[in-house]
Amino acid sequence: MKTNMGPFILHNDGGVTNQNMARFGQVVDEVVRVVEGSVVSGLAQVLYGDIHIKVRGRLIIRTIGPPPGVRIEGRIQGRYLRADDAVELRCFKRRKLCVDTLSGVLLHELGHRFWSKHSDHTRCRQWAYYSHRLRISGSKEPSELEKRFPSLYSITCPVEHFCETLAHTDSLSGEQSRALAEIWN
Numbered sequence: 001m002k003t004n005m006g007p008f009i010l011h012n013d014g015g016v017t018n019q020n021m022a023r024f025g026q027v028v029d030e031v032v033r034v035v036e037g038s039v040v041s042g043l044a045q046v047l048y049g050d051i052h053i054k055v056r057g058r059l060i061i062r063t064i065g066p067p068p069g070v071r072i073e074g075r076i077q078g079r080y081l082r083a084d085d086a087v088e089l090r091c092f093k094r095r096k097l098c099v100d101t102l103s104g105v106l107l108h109e110l111g112h113r114f115w116s117k118h119s120d121h122t123r124c125r126q127w128a129y130y131s132h133r134l135r136i137s138g139s140k141e142p143s144e145l146e147k148r149f150p151s152l153y154s155i156t157c158p159v160e161h162f163c164e165t166l167a168h169t170d171s172l173s174g175e176q177s178r179a180l181a182e183i184w185n
Helices: 018-036 099-118 121-136 142-148 158-167 174-184
Strands: 002-005 008-012 049-056 061-064 072-075 078-081 086-092
Touching (some): 002 018, 086 099, 121 158, 121 174
Parallel strands (some): 049 086
Antiparallel strands (some): 002 008, 061 072
8 A cells, every 4th residue: 555645655565554554644643753853965866765664573683793792682663675775664463663763763764874875974984983983992892982973783884873863863962963963054
């Protein structure tokens, strides 16, 4: 089932209840608000295209590892399909769709769209340098890294750091907000 919702075309690829599809309108409204108000110049270019919503009966767990000694496990809730220029979001059976969580996941995946299709390569390099400086400064303990990054997942590489920063725009530290504005505005 296909539905136009804001600037997106939503595809219910099976199993998503009508109630959750209706709640997804709140996700789209929140994402559009954040993107249009973002300090990232040109970010609104990502407000288009297909979003496939799929149901998975069990959680998908992935472990990632950089920097050494830090183990991060979590659910894979979305992915950007670069070849199709589409986003896939995953809901889980027997769970009510969480608007806050899916807003962050969609913002993260739209960050991948921006980075790969619409960003300026000079700014990408500047962000990579900033991300590297954060990673090597201070303690490598997970609790300390979480203070410098929006999430532990964002320490894996500059692209994930950028995407997680977008996903956590409303809760960034002053330093993170300044860096985002200085590099991307």
